[in-house]
Amino acid sequence: MPVGTAGTVKAVHTRELEADIQAQIILGNTYHLYLRPGLEVLRQAGGLHRFNGWSKPILTDSGGYQVFSLAQSRKITEEGVTFKSHIDGSKHLFTPEGVMDIERTIGADIIMAFDECPPYPSTYAYAEQSMQLTHRWLKRCIERVDQTEPHYGYAQSLFPIVQGSTYKDLRAQSAEFIASCEREGNAIGGLSVGEPAEMMYEMTDHVNRILPRDKPRYLMGVGTPANILENIALGVDMFDCVMPTRNARNGMLFTTEGIINIRNEKWKSDFSPIDSGFPSYVSQFYSKAYLRHLVISKEILASQIASIHNLSFYLWLVGEARAQIQAGTFAGWKNRMVEVVSRRL
Amino acid sequence: MPVGTAGTVKAVHTRELEADIQAQIILGNTYHLYLRPGLEVLRQAGGLHRFNGWSKPILTDSGGYQVFSLAQSRKITEEGVTFKSHIDGSKHLFTPEGVMDIERTIGADIIMAFDECPPYPSTYAYAEQSMQLTHRWLKRCIERVDQTEPHYGYAQSLFPIVQGSTYKDLRAQSAEFIASCEREGNAIGGLSVGEPAEMMYEMTDHVNRILPRDKPRYLMGVGTPANILENIALGVDMFDCVMPTRNARNGMLFTTEGIINIRNEKWKSDFSPIDSGFPSYVSQFYSKAYLRHLVISKEILASQIASIHNLSFYLWLVGEARAQIQAGTFAGWKNRMVEVVSRRL
Numbered sequence: 001m002p003v004g005t006a007g008t009v010k011a012v013h014t015r016e017l018e019a020d021i022q023a024q025i026i027l028g029n030t031y032h033l034y035l036r037p038g039l040e041v042l043r044q045a046g047g048l049h050r051f052n053g054w055s056k057p058i059l060t061d062s063g064g065y066q067v068f069s070l071a072q073s074r075k076i077t078e079e080g081v082t083f084k085s086h087i088d089g090s091k092h093l094f095t096p097e098g099v100m101d102i103e104r105t106i107g108a109d110i111i112m113a114f115d116e117c118p119p120y121p122s123t124y125a126y127a128e129q130s131m132q133l134t135h136r137w138l139k140r141c142i143e144r145v146d147q148t149e150p151h152y153g154y155a156q157s158l159f160p161i162v163q164g165s166t167y168k169d170l171r172a173q174s175a176e177f178i179a180s181c182e183r184e185g186n187a188i189g190g191l192s193v194g195e196p197a198e199m200m201y202e203m204t205d206h207v208n209r210i211l212p213r214d215k216p217r218y219l220m221g222v223g224t225p226a227n228i229l230e231n232i233a234l235g236v237d238m239f240d241c242v243m244p245t246r247n248a249r250n251g252m253l254f255t256t257e258g259i260i261n262i263r264n265e266k267w268k269s270d271f272s273p274i275d276s277g278f279p280s281y282v283s284q285f286y287s288k289a290y291l292r293h294l295v296i297s298k299e300i301l302a303s304q305i306a307s308i309h310n311l312s313f314y315l316w317l318v319g320e321a322r323a324q325i326q327a328g329t330f331a332g333w334k335n336r337m338v339e340v341v342s343r344r345l
Numbered sequence: 346m347p348v349g350t351a352g353t354v355k356a357v358h359t360r361e362l363e364a365d366i367q368a369q370i371i372l373g374n375t376y377h378l379y380l381r382p383g384l385e386v387l388r389q390a391g392g393l394h395r396f397n398g399w400s401k402p403i404l405t406d407s408g409g410y411q412v413f414s415l416a417q418s419r420k421i422t423e424e425g426v427t428f429k430s431h432i433d434g435s436k437h438l439f440t441p442e443g444v445m446d447i448e449r450t451i452g453a454d455i456i457m458a459f460d461e462c463p464p465y466p467s468t469y470a471y472a473e474q475s476m477q478l479t480h481r482w483l484k485r486c487i488e489r490v491d492q493t494e495p496h497y498g499y500a501q502s503l504f505p506i507v508q509g510s511t512y513k514d515l516r517a518q519s520a521e522f523i524a525s526c527e528r529e530g531n532a533i534g535g536l537s538v539g540e541p542a543e544m545m546y547e548m549t550d551h552v553n554r555i556l557p558r559d560k561p562r563y564l565m566g567v568g569t570p571a572n573i574l575e576n577i578a579l580g581v582d583m584f585d586c587v588m589p590t591r592n593a594r595n596g597m598l599f600t601t602e603g604i605i606n607i608r609n610e611k612w613k614s615d616f617s618p619i620d621s622g623f624p625s626y627v628s629q630f631y632s633k634a635y636l637r638h639l640v641i642s643k644e645i646l647a648s649q650i651a652s653i654h655n656l657s658f659y660l661w662l663v664g665e666a667r668a669q670i671q672a673g674t675f676a677g678w679k680n681r682m683v684e685v686v687s688r689r690l
């Protein structure tokens with residue numbers, strides 16, 4: 001899922017998302033959209049789909065993660081979280097009910113429950129208390145969603161989020177509770193926040209043994225191509241991550257041959273395509289040397305090219321994973337690919 | 346002519362230049378390209394066309410203007426100009442012969458003579474002396490070009506540049522001299538540097554009465570849509586200006602209804618297309634409210650959308666001017682259009 005923070009996947013035109021990247025769903029950040037353009041504009045527009053022209057599915061997170069990572073002077077109570085906007089310092093309150101109303105107004109097809117994402121590392125006591133708060137907030141989210149109607153004539157699915165930090169018994173407890181809510185899909189949050197990859201895999205594995213197999217399992221905020229392949233092996237169906245676009249803007253490319261830091265002097269006179277093995281327009285049309293020049297010269301086109309390439313690559317990778325699963329050849333392919341996509345060129 | 350300073354028209358993909366903007370020629374800045382990616386990379390690439398993938402014509406300026414506006418510690422002598430790079434402070438010398446060699450290496454289809462562009466206002470004495478230096482440099486440029494071969498198997502046309510500041514008799518002298526060189530096209534430089542528009546038109550008019558009508562007349566660095574229409578009326582055939590792209594990045598749009606400052610509060614909930622009267626993808630697909638949100642949020646996509654729109658509009662405007670000239674209806678159309686494109690919405 002390409003991340004479209006403020007209603008735009010950074011540096012990418014809508015038609016490029018469709019035609020080049022072939023994205024089937026994008027993510028919007030509730031925190032960002034609530035602050036800018038704000039609910040009044042989104043309501044008048046008829047929701048985010050109408051506002052940004054993206055007619056395929058959208059998922060919105062709950063704003064929880066941004067409140068904890070971006071906003072200032074945040075304070076958590078049973079009621080919710082008060083915080084100050086990172087843009088203008090204005091004061092706001094997010095509650096489970098309030099966030100559900102906001103996500104109704106944004107109008108995404110999948111809306112995430114409002115949760116607390118504890119930092120890594122957290123003590124057992126904090127992780128347990130935080131998980132229980134997340135569960136109580138989830139009940140309030142469900143109640144609000146089930147008592148209200150979508151605004152724009154199409155259904156919105158609420159996904160609850162498993163928490164529990166890096167403690168297996170808490171993760172199990174949380175997964176049991178989340179599964180018992182019987183929503184249309186389930187998410188795993190609070191991972192990829194600094195813990196070792198092996199620990200993330202252990203938690204995903206543990207949780208996925210509990211979450212129902214017949215509903216989408218969404219691992220939030222993950223990750224590198226290798227992280228994604230390993231988690232697919234553990235049963236994850238959906239991912240979002242800023243990595244393909246954020247790293248693109250810093251000149252890091254994920255390719256069919258490995259990872260390229262295009263700022264490196266070695267690409268200066270390499271006029272071969274960005275990714276010879278990858279049949280997409282930007283990856284074939286522009287050369288490594290040209291892209292390097294654009295990055296070094298801080299040209300906007302650098303971000304555009306690299307973002308389209310990386311997102312196309314990510315979408316190709318997960319599509320290929322699906323095909324390999326269907327063909328029954330996933331395990332061997334995955335092990336080879338993890339090696340290739342982790343290699344630094 | 347869209348301006349592609351460092352080998353890229355800022356925020357615009359090559360295929361967008363072709364398909365959306367329908368540009369027939371783009372400009373590259375010799376000063377910028379010489380510093381980055383540098384001549385060695387351009388030579389190895391096989392010239393700028395190969396490097397950036399633009400297969401239609403390219404024109405390069407001579408670097409003179411940038412040396413005077415961007416570079417540090419510049420010093421003019423009869424031989425040429427020494428300056429320090431604005432990027433890393435390194436010291437360089439541009440001479441007429443050297444610049445011709447550089448433009449050979451870049452490999453543009455039209456290459457501009459190395460000139461001095463005096464500031465506005467300049468004293469008569471300075472303007473005269475500067476013009477004579479430009480004429481002596483021109484002779485050296487011509488000699489060098491005529492004694493050397495293009496590097497990549499296709500011809501390069503050298504355009505000389507009329508100078509003379511805002512003094513009619515100097516402009517006339519310069520135009521006579523430039524015309525007498527009998528190159529394939531001629532340029533008018535040193536205008537749109539701060540003088541009143543009426544004074545620019547007076548100079549263009551005066552110079553165009555002398556420059557041959559059967560060769561392209563290129564007015565450098567101009568201008569607003571109204572400036573362009575007025576100068577077409579005075580016989581100019583070619584223009585370049587950073588205005589459509591630079592102003593786009595600041596949120597100023599040129600439309601079929603007038604000039605829009607998209608940051609303005611009044612567009613906040615205006616969900617109509619950027620330019621309803623203009624049949625291009627971005628102008629129809631994205632709304633004013635969405636573009637305003639992107640500009641306010643400092644999103645890269647804002648620059649992308651606004652740049653494509655403004656360049657499409659400029660290219661449409663000059664195409665329409667040509668059609669009106671051919672239909673014999675230019676004069677009336679021009680007067681109406683100047684009013685429309687100057688209006689602030």
Ligand SMILES: [Zn+2]
Nearest residue numbers: 221222241242
């Ligand atoms: Zn991530």
Ligand SMILES: [Zn+2]
Nearest residue numbers: 566567586587
């Ligand atoms: Zn200009």
